[in-house]
Amino acid sequence: MFSVSLGDDNAELRPLEPWRAEEFLAHVDRGREHIGRYIGLADAVTDLESSRSFLRQYAERAASDTGRIFGIWVDDQLVGGVLFRTMDVPGGTAEAGCWLEPSAVGRGLVTRAARVIIDWAIEERGIHRVEWHVASANRPSIAVAQRLGMVRDGVLRESTLHRGERQDVEVWSVLAPEWRAAKRAG
Secondary structure (H helix, E strand, O other): OOOEEOOOOOEEEEEOOHHHHHHHHHHHHHHHHHHOOOOOHHHHOOOHHHHHHHHHHHHHHHHOOOOEEEEEEEOOEEEEEEEEEEEEOOOOEEEEEEEEOHHHOOOOHHHHHHHHHHHHHHHOOOOOEEEEEEEOOOHHHHHHHHHOOOEEEEEEEEEEEEOOEEEEEEEEEEEHHHHHHHHHHO
């Protein structure tokens, strides 16, 4: 199995596979309220079977080249993750996303991990446009999009129903030429 170092703080990015279902469930349990504020992951992963099922879905997406999921580990403990919720390689688009448990917030982990997967998608898979969909109230995730050099494309007003309430969703994106120019600039 591979891992990618995310810096000097013993942080690594690794594939999040179905055999890690128990560890994944324990992680979601530690951060359930925090993770569930804006995304459905905490409501989808509630027991061992739903944890396995969730990770199996992403294993199937990886096999069909339509999505990917990666965990972020610090000191060998799973604390968050990044993913491609969707990938349309022939069409050149992908939607990236993230989550963290509270112990890992504020350390730049998501930004560093998202840089790795976005760079892979653009440089290795030929993705032209990477999107980031985020609830308008989720200021930390919007800050990640900004740090990644994404541009706000617009707001989908009250487009998502989350825990019984309608959320505005902002769509942010970066295009391959913009990504490459930012890398060259340094």
